[in-house]
Amino acid sequence: MKNLSMNEQIYLIAILLLKDDAYGVRIREKVIELTGKSMVFGTLYNNLDYLVKKGLLTSRKGETGPNRGGNTKVFYSLTDSGKTALEEARELQQSLWEQAKPAFEK
Amino acid sequence: MTNLTGKPPRIAKRIFFCLSVYQKNHSIAGDVEEVFFQIFRNKGYLTAAVWYWYQCITAIVKYATFTSNRSTAMLKNYLKTAFRKMWRNRGSTFLNIAGLTLGLSCFIMIFLWVNNEISFDGFHDNIEDIHAITTTIEGMKTYDCPWALGPYLKANFPEVLHMTRLREREMSVKAGEKTVYREIVMVDDDFFRMFTFPVIIGDPDRVQESRNSAVLTAETAEYLFGDDDPIGKTVRMNNSFELIVTGITENPSANSSITFDIVMPLNILGDRRLSTWGYGIETFVLLDKNSDRKVFSGKIREIVNRENPVPDNLNVVDIFSYKKFHLYGLNEMGPVKYIYLFSAIAILILLIASINFMNMTIARSGSRVKEIGMRKVAGASRSDIIRQFIGEPVILAFAGFGLSLIIVIILLPEFNMISGRNISSSVLKNPIMLILLTGVTLLTGILSGSYPALYISRFNPVDIVKSIPGKGYKGIIIRRILIIIQFSASIALIIAAAVIFHQMRFIKTVDIGLEKDNIVVMRINNGMRGSLESIKSELRGLSNTVSITFN
Incomplete structure (x- = not known):
């Protein structure tokens, strides 16, 4: 499988951190918190759609909340392949830095 | 929450x-x-x-x-090649845009004029139910009516909701030290109830109540009284009688058949004149929506024949819808036939521009066959190519549209001079107008691109690459037909223009048997009429005067 991009990793980690509370508003907050960069909802949902299509995320309809104009929340969570892909990405990155370390310490 | x-x-x-x-x-x-x-x-x-x-x-x-990642990428590519080609062939691109701009400018001008003519008087709320009363005298229709007819109709016919007689005059108006000649309409007191001329100051139902009331247009009031409140002020008319200003109206719009600077009551002429059954006044009535117009005109014919019998009942009284007042006019004198004529010319001009564009595109298509071959080989379908080649003239047409809007706005004052109308460029801001013109532009673009697109897209890629000239004979015939249409239409228009030009020059220069130069006409009002002889001798004393005559 193709390696995860940095962007994909950030989204997956954000959702992982949010556990049961991972719906649009929270995910956007979390991603902004993790990256420090502002983002619009259009981008968020494009990326979430993309990750769902790739099979890294699943979504399920939840209940509605206050101030949502009657619209239900949609919660996202990682699929098994999402978790393994993230795990692989971590290992790849660790080994990369492991190898790069001597060069930096020179 | x-x-x-x-x-x-x-x-x-x-x-x-x-x-x-x-x-x-x-x-x-x-x-x-x-x-x-x-x-x-x-x-x-x-x-x-x-x-x-x-x-x-x-x-x-x-x-x-x-x-839509894929389709936008392709669109970008189309646009890029289109602009590159246009830039490479700057000369012919310029000619193409110029042709379309010229065609569209003419079209927009004519369209504005036609729109102005059609919308004439359309601002009256009751336009559907306002009718003028006409009399046919010796086969000629006129707006001449018996003076007493209007009041009689209003008093005796329930279907006549409002009635006004109308007389147009020019009079001198004096207020304080200022004297000026202005257009006057003398009307009955239903005038503002029938016609939609907005009254800014004063109660529209009551401004005409008294015998000596005057309603001024805002422009006239400003000229005479400046910033002062004009209500209650006196104006002296024709130096012979005085009126009191009771109301101010907006200036009549440029496309109103009835125009005035001052509205004054007709009854100033005296009851004796107003109650005769002799002819001499225009009359307008507002009829009930549900009344039968045929029956009504039959009834008024009867009354006029009874009250003012003419031998053999030669005078035929009828009603004429105010909606047709400007457009058709009496005795078919209205501009309606010019509207058809000019609309046809507008479409013809646009067609010539389109055909011109087609010919130039086809003539240049040789330089693009390789591109088309490449596209086809790379998997473009025929419809892809058609879309591309219709898109390019559409871009050019819109460029031409922008330019022609600028040209129209610049030339509109001159156009108004020639046509005697007062068309404002602000009509172009009207969204419906813009949508219509955009539609026409789009249509022109598509029309211009249609044949070249079909023609070019037919090429067989293998023939192109082997540089065998395609089976283009049919194409040549159609091109010749197009050129013939284009040239004959152009020649016809040029001949027509030349004929009109010569006719106008003839009218201007022909010797009509009297000297028109160095003659000055002066208006003289009633007050001055008494001292004609002294005016004459005063004028004769001026060194430049050769002779004087009065009429």
Whole structure:
């Protein structure tokens, strides 16, 4: 499988951190918190759609909340392949830095 | 939370709703609304609303670019090649745009004129039910009516809701030290109830109540009284009688058949004149919506024949819808036939421009066959190529449209001089007008591109690459036909223009048997009429005067 991009990793980690509370508003907050960069909802949902299509995320309809104009929340969570892909990405990155370390310490 | 008064902007909300339906699974509408309320609570409504709209617009853009990546890439490629080709053939691109600009400018000018003619008098709310009363005298229709007819109709016919007689004159108006000649209409007191001339100051039902009231247009009032309040002021008419200003109206719009500077009551002429059954006045009536017009005109014919019998009943009284007043006119003197004629010319000009464009595109197509061959080999279908080659003239047509709007706005004052109309360029801001003209532009572009696109897209890639000239004989015939149409239409128009030009020059220069130069006409009002002889001798004393005559 193709390696995860940095962007994909950030989204997956954000959702992982949010556990049961991972719906649009929270995910956007979390991603902004993790990256420090502002983002619009259009981008968020494009990326979430993309990750769902790739099979890294699943979504399920939840209940509605206050101030949502009657619209239900949609919660996202990682699929098994999402978790393994993230795990692989971590290992790849660790080994990369492991190898790069001597060069930096020179 | 329920006591929040703020609501997300309605239109944006609707768009989000559509988006979230389109994207099935999501709750983007709900999410954005939730954050909207957070921002609303912390930073107020305005920030929240702006933020909401920002989210909305970016969402549309993001969705669009994300879902239609392939087609936008192809579109970019089309645009890029189109602009490159246009830039490489600057000369012919310039000619093409110039041709389309010229065609569209003519079309827009004529369109504005036609629109102005058709909308004449359309601002009256009751236009459908206003009728003028006409009399046919010796086969000629006129607006001449018996003086007493109008009041008689109003008093005796329930279907006549309002009636006004109307007489147009020019009179001198004096207020303080200022004297000026102005257009006057003398009317009955239903005038402002029938016709929609907005009264700015004064009660429209009562401005005509008294015998010596005058209603001025805003422009006249400003000229005579400056910034002073004109109501209650006196104006002296024709140096013989005085009126008191009771109301101010807007200036009659440029496309009104009835024009005036001052409205004054007709009854100043005296009851004796107003109650005769002799002819001499225009009469307008406002009829009940449900009344039968045929029956009504039969009834008035009967009355006129009874009250003012003419041998053999030669005079035929009838009614004439005010809607046709300008456009058709009496005895078919109205501009309606010119409207058909000029509309046809406008379309013809546009057609010539399109055909010209087609010919130039086909003539240049040789330089693009390789590109088409490449595209076909790379998998473009014929419809892809057709779309590309229709798109390019559409781009050019819109460039021409922009230019022609500028040209029209610049030339409109001159056009108004020639046509004797007062068309304002602000009509172009009317959204319906813009949509219509945009539609015409689009149509011109598509028409111009249609044949070249079909012609070019037919080439066989293998023939092209082997540089065998395609089986283009049929194409040549159609091109010749197009050129013949284009040239004959142009020649016809040029001949027509030349004939009109010569006719006009003839009218201007022909010797009509009297000297027109060095003659000055002066108007003389009633007050001066008594001292004609002294005026004459005064004028004779001037060294430049050769002779004087009075009429």
